Amino acid sequence: MSGGAVAAVDLGATSGRVMIGRVDPRGTLALEQVARFPNGPIRLASGLHWDLTGLYAHALRGLAEAFRAEPTIASIGIDSWAVDYALMRGDRMLGEPFHYRDERNERAVETVHAKHPFDDLYARNGLQFLPFNTVYQLVAERDSGCLALADRILLVPDALAFQLTGAPVAERTNASTTGLVRVADGTWDTELMAALGLDAGQFPSLVEPGDVIGELRPTVRDEVGASRGIEVVAVGSHDTASAVVAVPMADPSTSAYISCGTWGLVGLELPAPVTTDAAREANFTNEGGVDGRVRFLHNVMGLWLLSESVRQWERETGQSLDLPTLLADASEVPADSVAVFDANDPRFLAPGNLPGRVAQWYREHGLPVPGNRAAFTRAIVESLAEAFAEAVRTAASLAERSLEAIHIVGGGSLNQLLCQRTADRSGLPVLAGPVEATALGNVLVQARAQGWFGEDASLESMRDLVARTHAPRRYEPRG
Ligand code: LRH
Numbered sequence: 001m002s003g004g005a006v007a008a009v010d011l012g013a014t015s016g017r018v019m020i021g022r023v024d025p026r027g028t029l030a031l032e033q034v035a036r037f038p039n040g041p042i043r044l045a046s047g048l049h050w051d052l053t054g055l056y057a058h059a060l061r062g063l064a065e066a067f068r069a070e071p072t073i074a075s076i077g078i079d080s081w082a083v084d085y086a087l088m089r090g091d092r093m094l095g096e097p098f099h100y101r102d103e104r105n106e107r108a109v110e111t112v113h114a115k116h117p118f119d120d121l122y123a124r125n126g127l128q129f130l131p132f133n134t135v136y137q138l139v140a141e142r143d144s145g146c147l148a149l150a151d152r153i154l155l156v157p158d159a160l161a162f163q164l165t166g167a168p169v170a171e172r173t174n175a176s177t178t179g180l181v182r183v184a185d186g187t188w189d190t191e192l193m194a195a196l197g198l199d200a201g202q203f204p205s206l207v208e209p210g211d212v213i214g215e216l217r218p219t220v221r222d223e224v225g226a227s228r229g230i231e232v233v234a235v236g237s238h239d240t241a242s243a244v245v246a247v248p249m250a251d252p253s254t255s256a257y258i259s260c261g262t263w264g265l266v267g268l269e270l271p272a273p274v275t276t277d278a279a280r281e282a283n284f285t286n287e288g289g290v291d292g293r294v295r296f297l298h299n300v301m302g303l304w305l306l307s308e309s310v311r312q313w314e315r316e317t318g319q320s321l322d323l324p325t326l327l328a329d330a331s332e333v334p335a336d337s338v339a340v341f342d343a344n345d346p347r348f349l350a351p352g353n354l355p356g357r358v359a360q361w362y363r364e365h366g367l368p369v370p371g372n373r374a375a376f377t378r379a380i381v382e383s384l385a386e387a388f389a390e391a392v393r394t395a396a397s398l399a400e401r402s403l404e405a406i407h408i409v410g411g412g413s414l415n416q417l418l419c420q421r422t423a424d425r426s427g428l429p430v431l432a433g434p435v436e437a438t439a440l441g442n443v444l445v446q447a448r449a450q451g452w453f454g455e456d457a458s459l460e461s462m463r464d465l466v467a468r469t470h471a472p473r474r475y476e477p478r479g
Contacts (some may be wrong), residue, residue: 003028003452007066007073008442009059009160011080012239013262014307015039016055019436020070021443025453025461028394029469031436031443034069035062041099041351048102048351052086052093052156056163063224071227076164077096077235078157079242079438079445081262082177082287083134086159087141087150091166093159094150098141100132101350108140115195124192126183126286130299131346135179135196142197145324153202157237164232165214168204171234173241175206176288183273183286207234208239210291210449235445236290240265240297242441245459246434247407248467252293254404256392258410258422262304264384266391267297268399279398290445291459296399298316300387301343303412305380308354309472313373321373329374330381331417339367343387349359361454362371385421392426404428407472409437416475423475431472440466 003024010017018035022028037058041048059078067073087094097103109131112121118129127133134155141147150467154162155174162168175181177190180203182189190200209214213232221230237241240259249255252269259265273286273294287295310321341361348357355376359369370376388406396403406428408419413432423430434440444462448455453461 005070006446007076008439009078010439019439023447034065048099049096075233077442079237079239080156082238085155088152097329105136107155108136122280126273128283128285160173161213169207170204171237172206173236173288174238209236209445233444237331239438245441246437257407261410264300264302267395270294270296298391330377331432333378340383340386343383359445385425388422407430419475422445423477430475433472434470
């Protein structure tokens, strides 16, 4: 057989989706969205959390819809944002997972760095410093006494796969974002765990994208209406790993990518990690990609800056604002009439009054604060485009690459102003799309696991199908 259908559960920080993916390597790669549901932080007395139970309920309903619409679905794959985890005791989840934007990690960062300075950690795990890397969260959890109650730690997609199958695993691309996997050989760093008082026995065995996690539990099978035993297959369960699978780059050695959603993940796909002093100082990360490739990238704040600003303006005005109108107004504002701010400033990480914090940044730097919402929006787009261009330049220089194009995938690929200004500011053509790269990458890895691409299909052959079915839109750099 050379094709068929699979189901992808794709959870982003602001929404989740269940998709049917139909694949035939001869020329079909199509997504049908059967469910979309909101996601976001919930502030409980203990801090910012995710409603993972609610997300699971939505995923189940979506899967039931998927099996109704397409009874031949061969497997299910799950991806989500990285770093966050559920604490488990036996089959039981010990409370809803913390949201990575919760502010509890500051003390844990100090505790970890006192024992293992960042240089030392970087040499071991190759990860950029982000205050919410799982290693810091787990030390905070240890200090709160809650970690001792758990016998297992499951990253978010693995926690959902566990609910579906009862099989506990740690998918490797997502595990690579914990800070507890060795960059040298991709195995759990049990030595680091021991030094930090973490119990290696709490971490499940690592599995590769394409491996079978397990079959649906009988009760789940009934709930979703599957007529046969259906396997949950590990995909690049880190959403960014799945997105990179579906970047239609013909040659990864001359292309950069930006997976642009809530975050802008800007970087290169490399055959081997780069953990030089310069890479560490530039805070570039070496995350695990599908097929052992390395995602050498930097986290830029991303569309969060826009969505969080819109949320604040809506709170202030009591009216709902339309982002496309705001962007159309912003495109009328001359680019050189607004100053660029540092989109990477950590003060923009937490939820709350984002425009207020941007205004404060301008005042501290003696620069004029944009006078209205259109100018503010323009300033955000210009600052993101500049941060993207800068990260591409840095990646190319750190990895000694000469680049010919930047691919933008994800929600940001629909933002024409952002794509054009990234091309202008980088001096490189931008190839925009597909918007649903994450779900496509999820679907492609499952399709390959089903054997639909033949025995040893490469990432390149899967990307070729993406390029044939989702031709990117090209933006040439101007002036
Ligand atoms: C994007 C993402 C990113 C991580 C962040 C926590 O959704 O997975 O790659 O750094 O969320």
